[in-house]
Amino acid sequence: AQKVTQAQTEISVVEKEDVTLDCVYETRDTTYYLFWYKQPPSGELVFLIRRNSFDEQNEISGRYSWNFQKSTSSFNFTITASQVVDSAVYFCALSERAAGNKLTFGGGTRVLVKP
């Protein structure tokens, strides 16, 4: 069965600091997909990034970057130079190709960016 763990329940930083969110997953499938979603205080869920299991290249997109390591089953997400608008709950999620599009979510990490 698939499982996603976000050990950090809440992180508080001062604006312009970097924030790294940890995500550890479990899966038996060899092909799977990892996602990060953002939930701002308004409540909607916003897709941020995705990574395929067969592509371990780490990338940077604006102030976002991610570090995918299959050896440790981790998919960490970093916000560089945080801003107050980054305050939100961030969810890591996993779907297995064999299980269709069913997403398994972690418990979420609340990020509070103080001015």
Place this chain on the structure above:
Amino acid sequence: NAGVTQTPKFQVLKTGQSMTLQCAQDMNHEYMSWYRQDPGMGLRLIHYSVGAGITDQGEVPNGYNVSRSTTEDFPLRLLSAAPSQTSVYFCASSYGQGTNQPQHFGDGTRLSIL
């Protein structure tokens, strides 16, 4: 650009009442699903559908029914509401199956059962 539309946004029910949460998408997505969000537990899958006429159970299906008569609509029915069903409900849709296509979420329905 409507995307995924959920109605109502808020609802208060009494224990034992029934109601239907509506979900519609205009992106011609085959896959649709319902999740509930409870504090500290992330989102959990209730039911899902891979196409019109096909539905299946997710992780927490008890107390909920779904149907998929059209590609666009995927309503969630609470047959006899219980306080344990107090939650925020999200509908989502995406292309295909077993792909890396992200799911698009509606804005959620906040449901309180008294």
